[in-house]
Amino acid sequence: MEMRLRSRAGRWVVFVTVLGSGMVLLDSTVVNVALPHIGEDLDTDLAALQWTVNAYMLTLAGFILLGGALGDRYGRRRVFVIGVVWFALASLLCGIAPNAEILIAARALQGVGGALLTPGSLAILQASFHPDDRARAVGLWSGFGGVGAAVGPFLGGWLVDGPGWRWVFLLNVPLAAICVPIALRHVPETRDEDAYQGRFDIPGALLGAVSLGLVTYAFIGESWLAGVLGVVVGGAFVLVEKRTAHPMLPLSIFDSRLFTAINLVTLCVYAAFSGFFFLAALQLQVVSGYSALGAGTALLPTTVLMLLFSARAGELGERIGPRIPLTVGPLLCAVGMLLMLRVGEDTSYVWDVLPALLVLGLGMTALVAPLTATVLSSVDVSRAGLASGINNAAARAAGLLAVAALPLLVGMGPEAYRSAEEFGDSFQRAMPICAGLLVAGAVLAWATIRTPVAGCHPDCKVHCGVTSPPLEPGTQDEPGKPEAPGKPPVPGEA
Secondary structure, eight states, X not given: XXXXXXXXXXXXXXXXXXXXXXXXXXXXXSHHHXXXXXXXXXXXXXXXXXXXXXXXXXXXXXXXXXXXXXXHHHOHHHHHHHHHHHHHHHHHHHHHOSSHHHHHHHHHHHHHHHHHHHHHHHHHHHHHBOXXXXXXXXXXXXXXXXXXXXXXHHHHHHHHHTTOTTHHHHTHHHHHHHHHHHHHHHSOOOOOTTSOOSOOOHHHHHHHHHHHHHHHHHHHTTOHHHHHHHHHHHHHHHHHHHHSSSOSSOGGGGGSHHHHHHHHHHHHHHHHHHHHHHHHHHHHHHTSOOOHHHHHHHTHHHHHHHHHHHHHHHHHHHHHOSHHHHHHHHXXXXXXXXXXXXXXXXXXXXXXXXXXXXXXXXXXXXXXXXXXHHXXXXXXXXXXXXXXXXHHHHHHHHHHHHHHHHHHHTTOOTTGGGOHHHHHHHHHHHHHHHHHHHHHHHHHHHXXXXXXXXXXXXXXXXXXXXXXXOOOOOSSOOTTOOOOTTXXXXXXXX
């Protein structure tokens, strides 16, 4: 039975999906400000801090497509609840971790829980509401998610400076305790009766995650052997996806040159974003002397600008096309990152930090909604959900590799975060690299994106896409659903 948004049951469904996905969004944004305190408390080096971030992104990126497929097959509420419980238990393990090794393992488990519940939260809204209310429900979900992204660094800083960094993770436990009984009582169970009933592409998901993990280890551990193995496993992943009857990642979707190009742009810009926010939170604390709360609050302007103006940026992109926003946006972000070169010891927030973040926020605002719209318009409408899921996973994989590679590329030593002078010098070398990635993304966008595109989902433009572009509602194929036989091929261009 399709419910209405104004009904009591409808409000409960929106609340529980926002609460569940909000836990994942918060953990994607708040952990960076806690890293110096985690390192000091657990007496660990920079590599362990990198893995604290990357273990989570690795499993989230590797399994998010599969998570959507499981919900379609076995019930979206069921998989969503399992994901929330899984995420909460992993968060509890993070919060009580006695050493870095257990923390990293728990973060990897957190990512698996996030991959189960994130696509399910949006799919529940799509399946539960009357068509007349569906768009507004998705808009509320997206808008509240944007608020969560904006509040995340502030909340994380307050927790780190107050009860301690462990509460960044432990907070998820009471949130899950609220979420689960409400979901079981008020969320109707839905599944896709037309979903193909064949086997899931478990080998593909595992090979993809292992390949990313090995390449990440190659950068963090400076191991060429791990890098070679990662490339070999990546090749095996491509072969499996090419030969399996029902791949997690149908390679035919890349027959669209526009889809391939926009994902390359995504890789460039989100690698830069992830590298920047990982290092900036440390720079403000290690070099500029900010508290965790101060650093989290200092970074708020970027997400606030996106929250306020991303919908208007999406409307502008619909009027003038995506080529200009996807060129100008990354260039503005590059300028913002270069302005961060002025941030060091005895820095002024108003004259040094704030201008850089405002320019960065304007650039991010300009590009996220048009990027999402271009992804959705670059493939057949029946593959919109799958395309969005792939783009989301690509952004997370780019962030994963950037956090692993940047410290190596700039010569950041294992104890750099303990030394203001060493870390500051490394930060000065890292910002031009991040800016260069953004310029590469802008050039690629200008050279390849020429086709006008339709707008993204009308009420899903309010999104603070700091860690990844938003997942968007699909029409038939949700992210990760095995393809049904006889599906028409993807056109070469949208």
